[in-house]
Amino acid sequence: MAFHDDLRRVRAIAWKDLTTERRSKAGFNSVVALGVTILVLFGFALGPDAQALRDAAAGALWLAVLFAGVLAFNRSYQVELESGALDQLLQYPGPRWVIYVGKLIANSLFVGLMLVIVVAVGIALFQVRIPSAWPALIAVFALGAVGLVVLGTFYAAMASRSRAREVLLPLLLFPMLVPVLLAAISASKALLGGDLMHEAGAWVKLLAAYDLIFMVATLWAFEYVIEV
Amino acid sequence: MTTVAPTLEAPRAGRWTAFGVVSIALLVATQAFAFVSSPPDENMGQLEKILYVHVPAAWVMFVCFAIVLVYSLLFLWKGREEDDLVAAAAAEAGAVFNGLTLILGMIWGKPAWGVWWVWDARLTSTLVLFLVFVGYLALRAFVEDPQRRGQWSAAVGILGALNVPIVWMSVTWWRTLHQMPSSMQSMAKIYWLGMFANFGAMLLVMAYFIRRRYEAAAVARAAEHAAQAAALGGLD
Numbered sequence: 181m182a183f184h185d186d187l188r189r190v191r192a193i194a195w196k197d198l199t200t201e202r203r204s205k206a207g208f209n210s211v212v213a214l215g216v217t218i219l220v221l222f223g224f225a226l227g228p229d230a231q232a233l234r235d236a237a238a239g240a241l242w243l244a245v246l247f248a249g250v251l252a253f254n255r256s257y258q259v260e261l262e263s264g265a266l267d268q269l270l271q272y273p274g275p276r277w278v279i280y281v282g283k284l285i286a287n288s289l290f291v292g293l294m295l296v297i298v299v300a301v302g303i304a305l306f307q308v309r310i311p312s313a314w315p316a317l318i319a320v321f322a323l324g325a326v327g328l329v330v331l332g333t334f335y336a337a338m339a340s341r342s343r344a345r346e347v348l349l350p351l352l353l354f355p356m357l358v359p360v361l362l363a364a365i366s367a368s369k370a371l372l373g374g375d376l377m378h379e380a381g382a383w384v385k386l387l388a389a390y391d392l393i394f395m396v397a398t399l400w401a402f403e404y405v406i407e408v
Numbered sequence: 409m410t411t412v413a414p415t416l417e418a419p420r421a422g423r424w425t426a427f428g429v430v431s432i433a434l435l436v437a438t439q440a441f442a443f444v445s446s447p448p449d450e451n452m453g454q455l456e457k458i459l460y461v462h463v464p465a466a467w468v469m470f471v472c473f474a475i476v477l478v479y480s481l482l483f484l485w486k487g488r489e490e491d492d493l494v495a496a497a498a499a500e501a502g503a504v505f506n507g508l509t510l511i512l513g514m515i516w517g518k519p520a521w522g523v524w525w526v527w528d529a530r531l532t533s534t535l536v537l538f539l540v541f542v543g544y545l546a547l548r549a550f551v552e553d554p555q556r557r558g559q560w561s562a563a564v565g566i567l568g569a570l571n572v573p574i575v576w577m578s579v580t581w582w583r584t585l586h587q588m589p590s591s592m593q594s595m596a597k598i599y600w601l602g603m604f605a606n607f608g609a610m611l612l613v614m615a616y617f618i619r620r621r622y623e624a625a626a627v628a629r630a631a632e633h634a635a636q637a638a639a640l641g642g643l644d
Binding site: 331334335338342343344347348351352354355356358359362363366382383386389390393394397398401404405408 | 484536539540542543546547550551552553555556559560562563564566567568570571574575577578579581582
């Protein structure tokens with residue numbers, strides 16, 4: 181039953197994080213607002229020509245999600261640090277990875293919801309035509325978000341507890357996310373254009389492999405990161 | 409936390425100074441050899457000479473990052489402080505060779521391609537690798553506690569190394585799906601000889617760099633240990 185207990189712990193941690201977020205809402209609202217603001221700024225940088233906006237939409241959307249999402253990850257540990265909650269969390273029985281997986285689930289929902297809103301706004305602002313292959317597009321967004329959240333949650337466990345956390349997290353995270361960004365942007369762009377070259381499939385495979393590799397690697401490494 | 413304080417002694421430079429002088433002299437010699445032995449390239453002319461620094465630097469950079477990976481794993485496995493310091497020293501040397509690779513590549517690219525930078529798979533993934541290890545070094549600079557710094561940077565180093573082939577693949581696809589990648593022409597034997605000789609010499613310089621940075625880090629750590637011990641009243 182040990183594994184069953186671990187799952188209960190995971191659920192408890194995810195629920196705790198989501199409850200904190202739901203009760204304050206300030207974090208979520210400001211992160212979404214920032215995502216939308218970044219989209220507007222990209223609009224100024226790239227527009228107002230409708231075709232130019234449409235061509236750049238995939239890249240702008242993903243960068244807005246990335247920049248806004250990065251704020252969510254540090255928050256997830258910051259609330260733990262303010263009253264020494266993390267030390268208590270570490271003293272509860274059970275393996276360390278349950279903390280990571282719990283936070284992963286909470287952050288996935290947080291970033292996922294933010295992504296839905298930002299993408300919806302982006303589709304309107306950038307005059308995107310929704311392609312017939314929209315289910316594939318949703319899969320690309322989901323896989324990309326998982327990659328972002330897996331590494332974001334992992335690196336924030338370090339960055340949030342260091343000096344200069346604001347700069348350290350993006351500095352560590354963004355270069356690591358280059359494959360996710362390239363794959364997600366390229367696949368989104370291909371799908372929005374009708375995927376004439378049939379290239380989206382390869383990118384989706386790369387995204388799935390990336391997610392899997394780093395989920396395993398971070399699960400293994402988290403223990404070394406959180407206990408010191 | 410394990411107490412590794414007594415085992416870590418500040419190493420003495422000793423013969424390493426001689427080693428450094430010899431390896432740098434050797435590098436000068438292999439550079440001279442490559443300059444003299446290689447005829448000007450058909451298309452590039454004398455421009456090909458830069459490859460004897462650029463290509464070996466790129467190879468040495470990979471050696472450095474392999475050392476980071478191995479010693480990071482060792483540190484997490486055994487917890488020996490020395491391994492952490494070797495990984496850090498190798499990351500510093502690797503970042504230097506990585507930067508050298510990029511800058512020399514750009515200097516070569518300007519006359520050869522007419523631009524300082526192209527978003528070619530090789531260039532782009534080298535740049536991403538550089539950024540990953542800049543992050544690694546920044547993390548080390550921002551974390552005070554040695555045990556924490558060691559474990560965190562080991563994790564970052566391992567994940568960074570894991571990412572190298574994935575970055576390479578994604579950047580290659582990104583390029584090839586849109587545009588043909590630039591390909592290196594096959595080289596004559598005489599060029600390879602100069603290349604490998606310089607690679608060997610540069611490896612020695614790398615070993616010297618890593619050793620020196622390791623010594624500096626070990627001295628700093630030994631001083632920290634001594635200060636800690638003195639503060640606890642344990643030092644005679």
